[in-house]
Amino acid sequence: MTDAEYVNIWMRPERPARGPKPAYSRAQITEAAVRIADAEGLEAATMRRIAAEIGAGAMSLYRYVPSRDNLIELMADRLMGEIDVTDMPSGDWRADLTRYADGLRAMWLRHPWISTVQRSLPSFGPNQLLLIERLMGVLDAFVSIDENLGLVAMLNGYVEGTVREEVSSAEELRRSGLSEPEWMARSHPYVDQLVKSGNYPIFTKIVTEARRPHLSREDQFRHGLKHVLDYIATALPPTAGSAMPASREGREGQDGPARGS
CATH class of the missing domain: 1.10.10.60 (Homeodomain-like)
Structure with a gap:
């Protein structure tokens, strides 16, 4: 065509x-x-x-x-219609973005084939448009539209990158016929050899000291999401807090121009 x-x-x-x-x-x-x-x-x-x-x-x-x-x-x-954005923005930007991130991850886990869809360009279907309006409405009163796009892209990148690895790992384990603990046990002799060689000090520190690899997938996701949201908080004006102003115009009238305007 x-x-x-x-x-x-x-x-x-x-x-x-x-x-x-x-x-x-x-x-x-x-x-x-x-x-x-x-x-x-x-x-x-x-x-x-x-x-x-x-x-x-x-x-x-x-x-x-x-x-x-x-x-x-x-x-x-x-x-995209499965991601619940009802009542967003709610007035609490962190709670809204957390709910969206959880919904996006859950959707990917229910439909892991979506990870094989190579689509970079949006088609702007009705569910995607609703998602754009509600999700980007969460930060719209606080930042310029360009900064909003960047922050949402960062959040999406974290969620999709994390769940893509989660889906890929689950598929590898399925093909191997092993559970995750069994796979780790099978890898232990080689890992032990690498650590004892003394040639890989950072890798050794990961193996012997890092807590993150031993967390559940859920806890790993929460840990990373908290850091992403903490970064987004630094991009928002102090007045943002966890409450959403009624409108950009109302906030500008009290506090001066909106950040990024």
Whole structure:
């Protein structure tokens, strides 16, 4: 498909202006695709497989979802809808960002195939747009839009990087047939040899002194998230505290221009 032929999936009407009511919906197709990907991996979610799942003809589904890229866009946006941003901003920016980070991590863990989706460019589906409005609204009264983008990107980078490693490790363990303690026990003789060699003092310090590697995945995530949120706090004005002002204009009237304006 050429650039001239491309039409964003969200710009394509789901129902024709005239004619009979469609037999299926994008939501129905997307739900089936997500179920298949959850059970069998993203590559299994083909149009033929989805059609069999919902009892349709494979070619007929292209009337609703014209391409594989469109299907991935629909699936990714569907997953973003699982992240609860109700009542955000709430007035407590740290609590809001913590809730978002927990929701994003939980979504990735429920649907680990999302780690194989290589999409850097946003498609701005309805769930993603709602997420942008609510999530970036949390810091909007405190910082410029550019600083807001940077802080949210840092938070997303931490969560996605951490959970991507978590998903990858779980998959490696699954393939090995070992539990994490069993895998560590199997690695112990080589690690012990490295430590006793005296050639790797920093690695030895990690093995003998570091507490973090022995924490649960949950505690490791909490530990890192606290540091990210502490850094975000340094980028906010002292007036931010944990309370969200009613509006940027109201705060500017009392305290001067908003930071980053």
